[in-house]
Amino acid sequence: MGVINVLDKHVAELIAAGEVVERPASVIKELIENSIDAGAKNITVEIKNGGTTFMRVADDGCGIWKDDIKVAFLRHATSKVKLESDLDCISTLGFRGEALASICAVSRLQLITRNKNEDIGTCYEINGGEEVSFDDAGCPIGTTFVIRDLFYNIPARAKFLKKDVSEGNAVSNIIDKTALSHPEIAFTYIRDGKQVLKTFGDGKLLSAIYSVFGRDFANGLIPVEYQLDAIKVYGYVSKPQNSRPNRNMQNFFINGRYVKTRTAMAAVEEAFKGSVMVGKYPSCVLNIEVPFEMIDVNVHPAKIEVRFINERPVFDTVYHAIKSSLLKNDSRKNANFKTDTVFNEIKDSRKFNPFRNAPAIFNKSTANTADAQKQEYSPKSKNEFNPFDEINYVSSPKKEEKIITQINDDNNLLSEKRKTSKINIDSLKIADSDKPFDIYSKEAINNSYRE
Incomplete structure (x- = not known):
């Protein structure tokens, strides 16, 4: 008798959900990316108890058509990819069509949405992958997701969640990175009833950095802007004197997506070599724009890593961008010497006689010292x-x-x-x-x- 079984739909969805939804921060990341792809200009995120009991993501994007709501919660259902060739040039943050299906399989989810071409909105509730209600609702244009009781039907996964403070910090980190990658969007973050972050959405990266990291960090940055062929780098890097003991403040974004790339990290540190102390690392917020066909973003479950067809052009662009910015904005003081000194002689000529200016050092030019020298004892010859x-x-x-x-x-x-x-x-x-x-x-x- 055979021992291989075909899993039913519910078990298969629970297993697949574990790859996408690891913690509350994973849910927030997927929902924010959907809001950005929908063209939202204002996004509000609210969590309670680290996101384990309550999460809300609201935006003013285009909204979801009423006929597409139920389809959106099916696995591998997406509006961003249609053909196989679309995978070669992915321009959106989401593309797999697994997020909503995975989230609703492990939580109690409520969706309130209205498309800009519809007069009445829709409220849809689904618990653990099972539909509860589907009704009309009055709401503004946009989409609001409310997720409650994450992993309520998988106690084994719920035990592996960390404390509420740790889970809340992970959510804060996701929102900070997303706000930096899209300064044109106004983000509002509410944690346990208290607003902890608000960006202006004016499109200025420095304004977003100021809101996320504070005034002291923003004042210690210098601008970066450079383009080499089809690759463009822009953003900000820290001044050499403001280096840090770790790499936690190095932020890289490729085509609006936060990623961890060793190529850009190595280029930045190579450009700063000789400008910072050993054991210190520069901080940066860099946006790298590359053609979509030059990278592959479908290499990591969390889409936090990318793969380049050729890493050398990316390295060279980042390196020259940082190096030119450091040379242009070098505010370190230079020592300026008088014209008739030994130091200028060393600087201007390769031939240097250290005893050339000895008389100028030992012989005083004042009248008092000259008179004193005349009165000094002059010894006779040895004989x-x-x-x-x-x-x-x-x-x-x-x-x-x-x-x-x-x-x-x-x-x-x-x-x-x-x-x-x-x-x-x-x-x-x-x-x-x-x-x-x-x-x-x-x-x-x-x-x-x-x-």
């Missing part, structure tokens, strides 16, 4: 040196003259003896010679042999 020249004798003049005459005669006699006799190294004394280090090397060697 004429007499240690008793400046001695004052307190005695009678006759006695002083006799002593000085005797000293001079003794010195003259000592000098004649030095000239006529050969110096013996053994009997040499420093006091007996005006050149105590002028020693005959041959005699010194012979004496060392005797010893």
Whole structure:
């Protein structure tokens, strides 16, 4: 008897939902991407208890046709892909058609929507993949999703959820990244009844950075804009002095999608090499626009990684964009020296004499120092040196003259003896010679042999 069983629809949907819906942040990410694809200009996200018990995503996009509502919750149902060739140039954030089917299979979901070409909206409720109600409703143009009790029918998955604070932080991270990738959309984020984020949606990236990361981070950035062939890079990078001890503040977006790419990360750090300390990393918010046919976004379940046909052009574009921006906006102070100094001589000429300006250093140009130098003692030559020249004798003049005459005669006699006799190294004394280090090397060697 065979042991292979065909799973029923409900079990298969629960298994498939586990690949798409891992936590509340996964649900928020899928719903926000649908709102962006619908052309929304204002998106509101609200969660309670980290999103485990309540999540709401409302937008003012085009809305869903009433005839398409039930079809939208079927697996592999999407409005973004029709033909096989469409997979080669995906321009939307969503394309697989699995999000709504996976979300409704593990939660209690309520949908309120109205298409811009319809007069009456629709309210649709579905719990655990089973339809509960389908009625008309009065509502503005757009779509609102309300999700309650995530994983209520899969207790084993619910046990693996983290604390409410951790799950709420994960949702906040998703909203922050999405707000940075689409500054033209106004985001409002409400967490446990308190508004924690609001962007203006004015299309200015710096404004979104200011709202998400704060004033101090925004003031420490320099703009980046560069294009090489069909690849364009624009955004902001941190100044070299504002580097951080980790890479948490490196944000890369490819065609409006937040991704983790080692290619762009390596290019940024290579461009900053020599400008930041070892162990420090730059921060950035960079948007990379590449032709859709050059990348493949269908390589990761969460669509957070992409694959390039050729990574080299992307690396070169990011590298030159950062390097040129650093050179253009380098605010570090340069040391400026006077014209007639050694430092300019080093800078302007390869030939440098470190003793050339020594007289300028030791000789003072003031009048007081010049007069003082004239009064300073100028020593005589070594042969004429007499240690008793400046001695004052307190005695009678006759006695002083006799002593000085005797000293001079003794010195003259000592000098004649030095000239006529050969110096013996053994009997040499420093006091007996005006050149105590002028020693005959041959005699010194012979004496060392005797010893």
